Amino acid sequence: MTDETNAPVRFDTKIAVLLRDDLETWQRLNVTAFLVSGLGTQVPEVIGEPYADADDTPYLPMFRQPVLVFAGSKELLTTAHTRAVGRGATLAVFTSDLFSTGHDEANRAAVRAVRRDAMDLVGLAVYGPRNAVDKILKGASMHP
Numbered sequence: 001m002t003d004e005t006n007a008p009v010r011f012d013t014k015i016a017v018l019l020r021d022d023l024e025t026w027q028r029l030n031v032t033a034f035l036v037s038g039l040g041t042q043v044p045e046v047i048g049e050p051y052a053d054a055d056d057t058p059y060l061p062m063f064r065q066p067v068l069v070f071a072g073s074k075e076l077l078t079t080a081h082t083r084a085v086g087r088g089a090t091l092a093v094f095t096s097d098l099f100s101t102g103h104d105e106a107n108r109a110a111v112r113a114v115r116r117d118a119m120d121l122v123g124l125a126v127y128g129p130r131n132a133v134d135k136i137l138k139g140a141s142m143h144p
Helices: 025-037 074-087 096-100 104-112 130-136
Strands: 013-020 067-072 090-095 121-129
Touching (some): 013 130, 025 067, 025 090, 025 121, 067 074, 074 090, 074 121, 074 130, 090 096, 096 104, 096 121, 121 130
Parallel strands (some): 013 067
Antiparallel strands (some): 090 121
């Protein structure tokens, strides 16, 4: 007898983060958290049901599918960004300027101040059909 609740699921969509490969560990973690934080507000179907333990302690819901994290060069981030914008993908960006800001309003102002083709990208998150995300991230490798 198999346990169907633990059977692997193949999703038609993908949540992926691409990080620049020269970031420090704390930066990689921080950038990843920021990049995926807005996804559930714009694409609510990526969020599962709330959690509870055996004592009925409630916990927040999380993504219903894995978040895959990739690494690549500065040039690859620029290429992936261009591909994502060209495909109209659901996209979040994190630029190097955001390491020196301290709050959301300042973050948005820092991104707004730079033209798309001049952004110093250190990370991006993309969501969409699996094959489209794969094409956007072509050349990236799984984060070590």
